[in-house]
Amino acid sequence: RQFNILGISGSLRRNSFNRHILKAATEMSEDHVTIHTYDLSVLPLFNGDLETGGDPEVVNAFKHALTESDGLFIVTPEYHQGMPGVLKNAIDWAGSDANHNVLKNLPAAVTGASPTMLGTAFSQQQVKQSLTAAGSLVMQKPSVFISFANQKIGENGDITDEDTSARVKSSLRSFTKWIDDKGK
Numbered sequence: 001r002q003f004n005i006l007g008i009s010g011s012l013r014r015n016s017f018n019r020h021i022l023k024a025a026t027e028m029s030e031d032h033v034t035i036h037t038y039d040l041s042v043l044p045l046f047n048g049d050l051e052t053g054g055d056p057e058v059v060n061a062f063k064h065a066l067t068e069s070d071g072l073f074i075v076t077p078e079y080h081q082g083m084p085g086v087l088k089n090a091i092d093w094a095g096s097d098a099n100h101n102v103l104k105n106l107p108a109a110v111t112g113a114s115p116t117m118l119g120t121a122f123s124q125q126q127v128k129q130s131l132t133a134a135g136s137l138v139m140q141k142p143s144v145f146i147s148f149a150n151q152k153i154g155e156n157g158d159i160t161d162e163d164t165s166a167r168v169k170s171s172l173r174s175f176t177k178w179i180d181d182k183g184k
């Protein structure tokens with residue numbers, strides 16, 4: 001079967017390690033897997049007042065992309081031992097019950113890269129917790145913490161570390177299995 005996955009990066013930075021990994025994932029995914037990416041920078045700050053009478057158009061477009069997908073694949077940095085505000089903002093919009101919570105029952109997988117040793121472990125834990133609170137079906141294993149990312153991603157954004165490439169590839173394979181198991 002075909003898998004249509006929506007990929008988002010928790011970093012908006014042009015030369016972001018996480019953006020590079022998301023791009024590499026889209027390129028290395030198998031033929032039956034398509035990863036469309038969505039840029040979170042277009043979303044306004046969450047404000048319950050903006051949900052009155054329907055969501056803003058850009059939020060609608062983001063939520064529509066999630067509804068059309070079989071799963072959500074997140075690649076995120078860690079800021080101050082937590083998830084970036086832009087990512088939490090996106091989760092809050094998508095998972096709000098005011099209009100339609102599009103995270104509910106949506107399979108989700110989380111990975112992330114950082115130049116430090118812990119490789120976004122704290123951040124990923126928070127992301128998984130918030131997604132679970134919104135009703136997503138979060139894949140817990142395998143965990144992919146990409147530490148020392150500055151040594152594993154080249155100047156042009158390619159993953160230069162074979163083990164990292166293999167782990168991203170294998171986590172995508174696990175994710176499609178997870179989607180199959182969870183029945184979306």
Ligand code: FNR
Pocket residue numbers: 011012013015016017018019076077078079080081082113114115116117118119120
């Ligand atoms: C960081 N960084 C960071 N790294 C980490 O491993 N744990 C942390 O708690 C933090 N905290 C933190 C806070 C803030 C405000 C910034 C800007 C950065 C470093 C971070 O991992 C590094 O900047 C990455 O390069 C960010 O990811 P992208 O943008 O390269 O994808």
